[in-house]
Amino acid sequence: MRSGVKVAIVGGVFVVVASGVGYGGYNLWQGINGGSGVGTRSAGAEEKRSGPVTGDEVESAAKEFLAAWAAGESDRAAQLTNNPVEAGHAVLNYREGAKVSRAEITPGKAVGATVPFTVSATVTYEGQSKPWTYSSELTVVRGLTTGRPLVDWKPAVIHPKLTKDGTLRTGEAKAGAVKAVDRKGVELTKERFPSLGPVLDQLREKYGTKTGGEPGIETFVESGTEGVADSTLVTHVQGKPGRLQTTIDANVQAAAERAVKQHPGASVVAIKPSTGEVRAVANNPAAGFNTAFEGKQAPGSTLKIVTAALLLEKGLVKADQVTECPKNAMYYGRTFHNLKGFELGNVPFSRSFAKSCNTAFIKLIDDVRDDSALGKEARNVFGIGLDWKTGITSFDGSIPEETGGEAAAQYIGQGTVQMNVLNIASITATAKYGTFKQPFLVSKELDGRTFAEAARSLPNSVGRQLRAMMRATATNGTGAKAMASVGGNDKGAKTGSAEVGGQATSNSWFAGYSDDLAAAAVVQEGGHGGDSAGPVVASVLKAG
Template sequence: MRSGVKVAVVGGVFAVVVGGVGYGAYNVLDGLGDSGVGGGTDTKATSAEVKTGPVTKDEIAETSKAFLAAWAKGDAAVAADLTNNKGDAEPALIGYSDSAHVTKAVITPGPATGSKVPYTVKATVSYEGKTKPWSYASELTVVRGLTTGRPLVDWLPSVIHPDLAKGESLETGESQTASIEAVDRNGNVLTKEKYPSLGGILDELRKRYGAKAGGTVGIETWINSANADGVDKTLLTLVKGKPGRVPTTLDAKAQAAAETAVKQFSGASVVAVKPSTGEIRAVANNPANGFNAAMQGAQAPGSTMKIVTAALLIEKGLASANSPVECPKEVLYQGTTFHNLKYFSLPPTDTFTSSFAQSCNTAFIKLIDDTKDDAALGKEARDVFGIGLEWKTGVTSVDGSVPEATGGVAAAQYIGQGTVTMNALNMASVTATARTGTFHQPVLVPSSLDGRRLVTASRSLSPNVTGQLNNMMRATASWGTGKAAMSSVLGDKGAKTGSAEVDGQGKSNSWFTGFSDDLAAAAVVQSGGHGGDAAGPLVAAVLRAGR
């Protein structure tokens, strides 16, 4: 900490109290200097005997207390010397006072769980006469030094703050970008406290549009991104700047439903889009404060991709909703065998709609040869559904991809496996395009705000093909694999389920996409299994709320 700091210990709580001149002249723990617990960065031991094996309970307690006490005292050198990476730890600990301007802190350790020690930090941040309390929780892990054998804190930036990653730093000062007040389509204010999944999006909106919206800077504590083009994350606001108003296409009611829905599963993402305009109504992820997988992910979408495949086959006259198609339990295509879930088959008199609604893989694979073009699926995805056209949504997003392929890899793409990749935003847009027959590029911020040019697809589907796709999706929702998930959804509704196998993963990723009137939504749940079981309820919840 800065000069004028004194240390006290009360009931196991390390306290840093401003007052007097210079630091307190005593150690927080008796005999800290020669206790044998610390000893510095993990360099070669001078002792002939180096202790091995797991750290003991006493070592964990002593090391964590010594480190937290030194940190609380503001002695970065001593605290860093109790870690296994002094070179990185010391400047980070110094920056806690010098750059983040923390002038007071009370650190309270909790009971250890194995070698992990949780703790809460109640700090005070002061900058140019402005002061505000700051509270958060984090944890550290005690490990045995590889060469010294001493117990040491395993240094990670998250020891300082849980959101801090490698290459990032804390800073307090005048904010780098103007403040904003993001609002939904009805003027409701959107905050990261109320809608956690929007945290990163709101930070990016601020960076992109704060100045354009007429906002002014405030005084804040933030995380400097490790990426020069990245978005800094605000942790604390000491003085609010005057916010500029930034309109979004989001819908607070649908967003709230999405936030609640994804909490059911770890590794879940959901997006809702309005088919008639492309406006994004909701975006949510679990975890909420991490990677925006809903808009930036890239994974095989499983059988939800059959919407694009069905459009291709119908457009080429190779299938129609009411014509019969073969659905054997397995099929061989250019040396690669494909089969249906649990090797089911359908009677040869069953229609293409039946194969779509019950997600028959082999019915789609058997028709590939007739397209006479291994790259046909990629062309359909780009020219009709706008996949890969570099969408400009207003925030960072990743387009889907259907790379050129041949043989078994091309066949796998037809059922959403192999090299095809999508995210929830991409599949919500695919469903929106199928719903209306025309691609409308998804947007989260109106293009009128910055004049960016939205992309358009080469062509639309004919009303006949669009009608068939809608009817096939309606069948899936009413009596096919999406029936259970969509049973609570009202209005004109349709769906498609998907399960995507991932190498090295015991359980498939769960995918689901659907529509209700003029709203489309898609979701993915990592290792969620069948699409209707995990991802389906997420989509249904958002569709119910967003109508």
């Protein structure tokens, strides 16, 4: 902002520090109390304003709110927002719950109605103080009933990690400290592996005490949500860490971190097929929601791994059997087409799989004679929907029962199918190994949990044909370009492009394996699977 206003507490007294203007704390508050200072709003003195907030209104409203917040004046700060009840409680808790004894808030230049700012605070607990610096932002809107410019209240205004159910606290952490290590004993930290931040938080909350860790003194966000770990913001006194062995491979994790940074909205997971051990998990953005484990999206044609297994098991196709791949196919009045309307004519089914021909799959649905068969195959062979216990919160996929055209859409990974890259990486791992091994991050011996088990393995002949088709996809199909640099004695792949309503460009999906490592990735609005998600998977496989 032009004035460079700062609000601070110095020696226990809150003041306003301004550079370039004569602007004192008293005048700042006159606008609220009806005086003649900036932001004056005397009752009846002016008509209720309407329309978008002006630049001056944004600047003055932001200054007033930040000053009230820094001063610990929760009631005043609350009245400068469009949600006084929640805002007032949060500002009060900032001082009383988080134990902030001093705060200096520096606004930045407004971008439209949004004002970024930095906070330099001091947290004091039991006579010991520690600095706390971070950035956040606020947005100014016009009040619906008063017409006044008000801060659009969100808990993230106070701190970007604060949510509606969360609370800032300073005191003894609820979980013991842990030193998480990879499968070879390399320490895993948030600083080195940012994507592991949410993972390490959950592992600490769940296994801190089980590893002998003792809690330290911290400023943290108490999540208030079951399954969501508290987030440490400032460590005042280190706890005694317990050693937690994970299945992560530091080299594979590092490759995954680098790969997802190339694309906004990218996620990747790598799994060892023969055991189910998770070797890497990475997201961009790294902080916040763990999309790789908890996301729910249509996976596009990567799900054809399951569909092909179903059709092979039913005896409706063989890898080398000729099937039709027309430009369009209809099922119960719903028409399906191939990417850019291509057609292959009568070709071996392995060719339709390698080129990701949607219509070849759709034309065989009627012969299955069971619209719910795909979900059964996914559950009974690939372990989808079996309540996985990975060690942290995860979603294990869903293919709900459908009929007609909606069931047909599921065959090509669209419609009501919901997956994430953990699920698709596991499906790929099952195709490679032949038997579902539930993915996990920490040993079940640590807490005695029971792993999910699928009802049966892939029949040997089905597994061989499925891998042959995935091998063809990786060598001369839609995955060939991405997999060209991947070595190994045996490799396979499957691409996917998931059409999502409202998006101009489809989501890019890719699944692949090389020897005893399988991986899957998604890039939001990344287009064709081989173009964006493919190189992410290739980078991870090469690191393994």
